[in-house]
Every structure is written in structure tokens, then in C-alpha cells.
Amino acid sequence: GHSLLLTGAPPVAGWGLHLPDLMSRLQGATAAELDAPDDALLSALLVKLLADRQLTPKPKLISYLLTRMDRSFAAAIDLVAQLDNASLAQQKPITITLARAVLDNRPPNA
Numbered sequence: 001g002h003s004l005l006l007t008g009a010p011p012v013a014g015w016g017l018h019l020p021d022l023m024s025r026l027q028g029a030t031a032a033e034l035d036a037p038d039d040a041l042l043s044a045l046l047v048k049l050l051a052d053r054q055l056t057p058k059p060k061l062i063s064y065l066l067t068r069m070d071r072s073f074a075a076a077i078d079l080v081a082q083l084d085n086a087s088l089a090q091q092k093p094i095t096i097t098l099a100r101a102v103l104d105n106r107p108p109n110a
Contacts, residue, residue: 036071045073049080050094055087057094064096068103079103 008015011033012026037045043062050057069079082102087094 037073039066042066042069042071042076045076046080049076050083053080053084055084055094061094061096061099064099065103 006026006029011031012023012029015026017023017026043066046062046065047057065079069075079102083094083099086098086102090098092098
């Protein structure tokens with residue numbers, strides 16, 4: 001047999017489908033709701049992503065990022081890449097000052 005994974009922002013009922021047969025089949029399928037990651041998961045993800053780049057941030061930095069970033073896996077991946085790039089470009093460690101500049105998307109004051 002074949003498997004098919006469908007994803008969508010609203011539940012199936014909100015997809016605006018007009019074919020009754022398709023609607024009933026989709027509503028009969030198993031549905032799972034994925035919530036935004038909580039602080040513990042997002043924190044662990046940030047630490048892991050930074051560690052993958054041989055970076056070991058202080059816990060205060062992780063706390064700072066958690067309260068100011070978009071709460072998604074994609075945002076965490078993107079943010080770590082931006083932090084790493086800024087750190088390499090300026091040849092400075094990732095500090096709260098550097099993180100603030102990246103989050104504000106402006107060059108930090110020297």
C-alpha cells in the first residue's frame with residue numbers, strides 16, 4: 001500500500017473543499033495537531049544547533065533568545081545560522097549584544 005501525508009494550517013474542515021467524497025475521506029483520516037515547541041524543547045534545540053557548529057552558549061544567552069525569537073523550529077534553525085554568520089564575520093563570540101543585533105537585524109555598535 002501507499003501512504004500520503006497532507007499538511008495544512010487549519011484542520012481539514014477549514015480547507016474549503018467542495019467534493020463531498022474527498023471531504024469525508026479526509027475527515028475520516030487520522031489527524032494530528034502539531035503545537036509550537038515549548039521552552040524546554042526550543043531551548044534544547046537551540047543548544048543542539050549551536051553545538052553542531054561547535055558553539056557552547058551560556059544559559060543566559062539561550063534564555064535571552066527564547067523570549068525574543070519566533071517560536072518555531074524553522075526560526076531556531078534560521079536564527080542559529082544568522083548568529084553563527086555574524087559571529088564569524090565579526091570574529092566575536094555569540095554574546096547577548098551580538099544576538100540583540102542579529103534579532104534587530106542591524107549591525108551592532110562596535
